[in-house]
Amino acid sequence: MADDTRQPKSSPEDLSRAALTVSPENKPFTGTQWQNGKAVGPYTAPPPESANILAGGTEHTAGGKAPEVTLANAVKDLGWKDFSELPKRPCVRDALLTGIGSGFAFGGVKTIFGAAVWTSCSYAVFSFCFGSVGMYQYCLYRRQAEKDGMMRVIDVMNKKDIERKAREQRKERVKQERRLNKDEELDGRIAAMGGKREGAPAVGGDGGGGDGGGGGRPWWKVW
Template sequence: MLQGGTEHTAGGKAPEVTLANAVKDLGWKDFTELPKRPCVRDALLTGIGSGFAFGGVKTIFGAAVWTSCSYAVASFCFGSVGMYQYCLYRRQAEKDGMMRVIDVMNKKDIERKAREQRKEKVKQERRLNKDEELDSRIAAMSGKNEGTVVAAGSGTIREGGSAYAGGGGRPWWKVW
């Protein structure tokens, strides 16, 4: 039968699900790799411990060997399955917790970036206001020195002259 073939395509039939087919597909590697899967090792160790404990307690209190072994096997099975399910629950809870942490970190990062942008915008506005104020002061000072009239806050000179005291286009505080 070709891969993916079923009873609905090209006359193929789905393979029968039997114990013989299941055992035939098992390999030695399936058993050697089993404890490497998540939660399996903890589940097996818990099952072994609980089986030993319950079987041993039954034996100590005088139960027949067959009964003690039955209790040991039953407690191994229930202990292993219970621990496996609990481990899967813990892993899922940890994943959910990590997702919440990542969401909170992303939100805080976005807020921090927005706060930095607001601070930068305020700094830039202050810098521009300070530059305009300095320009108007310089224009006013040069207007007083040369007798020109300066428009308040505009930074432009109405009568001839320069915005700088030297008149040559250089600021008065630069000597070079």
């Protein structure tokens, strides 16, 4: 007898007070497009957010923007470590020393010649700025020139190294060719010597006077 394949009856609907009580988390709809059960206007959904825009993105991320460059942001990112390690950077020490020396020199000369304090200070500050900036630029130019010179020296050394290796390869190739020629010449000599040994007359028999058997010269040759 076949089994009963009918679906079992569903459980009766829960009509208890707890099930019929509305949860306080489920708040009613409070949109403005419906008032008193009637539609006021067409519903306009907000535009969807772009999937390429990330929260807190920068200029190197999808949809990011470059941060605004302001004096407050620049000062905020500065720390005491930046000022303490400033003389350790290339050309900064030389530029500061040159600026300080030029400032003292020009300011002192103006003071000696009877200029006002404000004028002397102005000359000192101007000399410091001009001397430090000029020395910094000259130092950068000198470093770049040294770097270019080192690059040229490295290129010349690499070319010489390549030429030296090429000469060594040519010498090695010539040596191999000479060795092969000598081996071929030696093999030819050995083969010639072997042929001569095979063509030598055999000793014995009738004393070599006949033309058969012994492999000697014929009887009719008197020379």
